[in-house]
Structures are given as C-alpha cells and as structure tokens.
Amino acid sequence: MASLSDSSFAAISEYFHRVSGIRLTASKRALVLSRLQRLALDQGIGDLDEFVRLLVKGQLPAGLQVSVVDKLTTNETYFFRExxxxxxxxxxxxxxxxxxxxxxxxxxxxxxxxxxxxxxxxxxxxxxxxxxxxxxxxxxxxxxxxxxxxxxxxxxxxxxxxxxxxxxxxxxxxxxxxxxxxxxxxxxxxxxxxxxxxxxxxxxxxxxxxxxxxxxxxxxxxxxxxxxxxxxxxxxxxxxxxxxxxxxxxxxxxxxxxxxxxxxxx
Ligand SMILES: C[S@@+](CC[C@H](N)C(=O)[O-])C[C@H]1O[C@@H](n2cnc3c(N)ncnc32)[C@H](O)[C@@H]1O
CATH class of the missing domain: 3.40.50.150 (Vaccinia Virus protein VP39)
Incomplete structure (x- = not known):
C-alpha cells in the first residue's frame, strides 16, 4: 500500500492550488492518495513521494500534469440538477x-x-x-x-x-x-x-x-x-x-x- 508523507501532501496541495485555485484540505488526503497512485504506477513510479517531487519540479511530461489536475477535480454533476x-x-x-x-x-x-x-x-x-x-x-x-x-x-x-x-x-x-x-x-x-x-x-x-x-x-x-x-x-x-x-x-x-x-x- 503506497503512502504519502505530510510534506508531499503539502506540496501537492500547494501545486493544485497554484494550478486550479482550489485548496485540498486534510480530509482529502486519502482521496489524493488513491487517485494519484494509478497515475504514478503507470509511469513505473511506485513511490508517491517521488512522483510528487517530480511533479512539483515540472519534471513530469506535460500530458501527465494535465492528468493530475483531471484526477484531483471533483466532477460530480447530473441532468437537471437544482x-x-x-x-x-x-x-x-x-x-x-x-x-x-x-x-x-x-x-x-x-x-x-x-x-x-x-x-x-x-x-x-x-x-x-x-x-x-x-x-x-x-x-x-x-x-x-x-x-x-x-x-x-x-x-x-x-x-x-x-x-x-x-x-x-x-x-x-x-x-x-x-x-x-x-x-x-x-x-x-x-x-x-x-x-x-x-x-x-x-x-x-x-x-x-x-x-x-x-x-x-x-x-x-x-x-x-x-x-x-x-x-x-x-x-x-x-x-x-x-x-x-x-x-x-x-x-x-x-x-x-x-x-x-x-x-x-x-
Ligand atoms: C462539481 S462540478 C459542477 C458541475 C456543474 N456545474 C453542476 O453544477 O452540476 C465542478 C466542476 O468545476 C470544475 N472546476 C474546478 N476548478 C475550476 C477552475 N479553476 N476553472 C474551471 N473549472 C473548474 C471541475 O473540473 C468540475 O468539473
């Protein structure tokens, strides 16, 4: 089971805030972990802290940075809502x-x-x-x-x-x-x-x-x-x-x- 250190969670929160304006609160930590795990594994990176380090340093391919944002947004919606x-x-x-x-x-x-x-x-x-x-x-x-x-x-x-x-x-x-x-x-x-x-x-x-x-x-x-x-x-x-x-x-x-x-x- 992968883990995410406090400093990596702070770093990804900061990154996502910079890109989208949205703050990931501590309650989102498990969600961030589960959503990023697959993306990291697909890159052959088993260590999520390493994945976050590369991400915030801009050392991951641009397409992958887009995928991170896609994974972290909440897209729930339905027809004729409200x-x-x-x-x-x-x-x-x-x-x-x-x-x-x-x-x-x-x-x-x-x-x-x-x-x-x-x-x-x-x-x-x-x-x-x-x-x-x-x-x-x-x-x-x-x-x-x-x-x-x-x-x-x-x-x-x-x-x-x-x-x-x-x-x-x-x-x-x-x-x-x-x-x-x-x-x-x-x-x-x-x-x-x-x-x-x-x-x-x-x-x-x-x-x-x-x-x-x-x-x-x-x-x-x-x-x-x-x-x-x-x-x-x-x-x-x-x-x-x-x-x-x-x-x-x-x-x-x-x-x-x-x-x-x-x-x-x-
Ligand atoms: C919960 S959905 C709401 C969809 C629809 N408006 C509704 O009420 O059912 C929120 C959407 O806002 C988008 N979103 C979040 N931050 C955004 C930003 N900075 N600029 C544009 N869209 C953003 C997300 O990607 C997500 O699809």
Whole structure:
C-alpha cells in the first residue's frame, strides 16, 4: 500500500492550488492518495513521494500534469440538477422579447449534463430560433467526454420522459444501456477548456450564466475574483445562477439577488 508523507501532501496541495485555485484540505488526503497512485504506477513510479517531487519540479511530461489536475477535480454533476433554475429559465424565455441569438454559458460544465439540460430546454422553448450554449471546464478529460454527449441511461433519470424521446437516442448493440444526445443539440453546444482562475478565452456576452457547484471549492478572495471575471461576460440584463449551497454573501460584488441563487448586475 503506497503512502504519502505530510510534506508531499503539502506540496501537492500547494501545486493544485497554484494550478486550479482550489485548496485540498486534510480530509482529502486519502482521496489524493488513491487517485494519484494509478497515475504514478503507470509511469513505473511506485513511490508517491517521488512522483510528487517530480511533479512539483515540472519534471513530469506535460500530458501527465494535465492528468493530475483531471484526477484531483471533483466532477460530480447530473441532468437537471437544482431544477428551480430550469423553471426560472423557462419563465425568462417565455417573457423574452427580440430575436437576437440567445446565449448561455455553463461555466464549470464538467461532463456536459448541465449544458445539455439547458440545450433541451432551449430546443423545447426556442426551437429553431437562434440560440447557442458554451460549456467550459478546467479538466480536459471532462471536456472531451462532454463533447461526445454519450451517457449511461442511469444518469438520465431526471430527464423528463418527453425530452428523452425528443432529444436523446437510445443506444443499441455495443451502446446498449447508453444514450446519445441528439446531433441537433450537440451542434448548438460547444465545449472548451478554461480555467476560471485565469484570464478567460475569447467568449461572447451571455444572456444567462450557470456558475454552479464550483465556487464551493474556493476561499472568499478567489471566489470573488472568479465571479467578477465571469460576470464580465454577462449582458446588462443577464442572469447568473450559482449553486444553492454556495453563498456570495460578504464578497462585495456588484450583483443583486433576485431569488435564491439567482443574481443580476446591480
Ligand atoms: C462539481 S462540478 C459542477 C458541475 C456543474 N456545474 C453542476 O453544477 O452540476 C465542478 C466542476 O468545476 C470544475 N472546476 C474546478 N476548478 C475550476 C477552475 N479553476 N476553472 C474551471 N473549472 C473548474 C471541475 O473540473 C468540475 O468539473
């Protein structure tokens, strides 16, 4: 059984904080150990302390550094998570005026369930009108899987039956037990890597931004920086959704709360 010394845990925490902005607390130690063990063994390195030493000195291949970040991020997500936001979105679309392209950003999109849930609502409510969704995430692994739009059927239990019929293809043969998001939706959803802690890639202005269940990993300073950076891409009348378990209280942000976890520019 591999072990991780106190100083190696401190070093990997520091490294991950530098790269992602997220602090790994002591409670994450067993998780770090189990997630890095496989990667280290694949490199023929049985000693995790040695693996961490090479990592922080930048002496591991670049691709492997990306894999470490992929392993240490928490990507839990599911379709139609926190349904109140989808109700709010439906209502706003119904009240919307004008025919400009309607754009939504899933700003920590993980494996894509959030972005495709939004796409189903837009396809339902806006049909063939102009709309587009961008999904971004720090982890290259989840961005790649989001692009595929292929999920196990079990993960689709919150997808309304009518949406399953209209927007998902049930896998057959080798794809039995899986569903594929219909091409008409996939074509309107674009995924790319972006680190919310760093300068953002070129992105358009958005009507709605989903920034959910990612702020929870940050302390107040970086959390406020992320929100400021993200709302720089929000249109004047736009809406920001955060996770219901996340608080923006005390961050002194130029936002007003419209409902729980629903914000607009002040
Ligand atoms: C728990 S998932 C939330 C997914 C989705 N928004 C939801 O609410 O279901 C958090 C995601 O944030 C991403 N993440 C963590 N730090 C990030 C950063 N600095 N920049 C961009 N994404 C980040 C992780 O890779 C992970 O996929």
């Amino acid at each position: 349904p109140a936001h989808f109700e709010d979105l439906r209502r706003r679309i119904a009240e919307r005026q004008g025919s400009e392209e309607f754009r939504i950003w899933s700003a920590a999109s993980s494996s894509g369930e959030e972005a495709y849930s939004i796409a189903m609502v837009l396809a339902d409510k806006l049909g063939s009108a102009a709309w587009r969704i961008h999904g971004t995430d720090l982890s290259t692994a989840v961005v790649e899987s989001a692009r595929q739009g292929l999920y196990s059927l079990e993960r689709a239990r919150n997808v309304p039956e009518s949406y399953l019929k209209r927007f998902c293809l049930r896998g057959e043969g080798p794809y039995e037990g899986q569903l594929l998001i219909d091409r008409s939706l996939r074509e309107r959803v674009e995924f790319q890597c972006a680190n919310l802690m760093k300068e953002l890639p070129a992105l358009p202005m958005f009507d709605v931004i989903f920034l959910r269940n990612v702020l929870i990993y940050f302390e107040n300073g970086p959390k406020a920086d992320i929100v400021r950076r993200v709302i720089g891409r929000l249109k004047p009348e736009g809406v920001l959704y955060t996770g219901h378990a996340e608080s923006l209280a005390g961050l002194n942000l130029p936002l007003v709360s419209r409902a729980p976890a629903v914000y607009q520019h002040a």
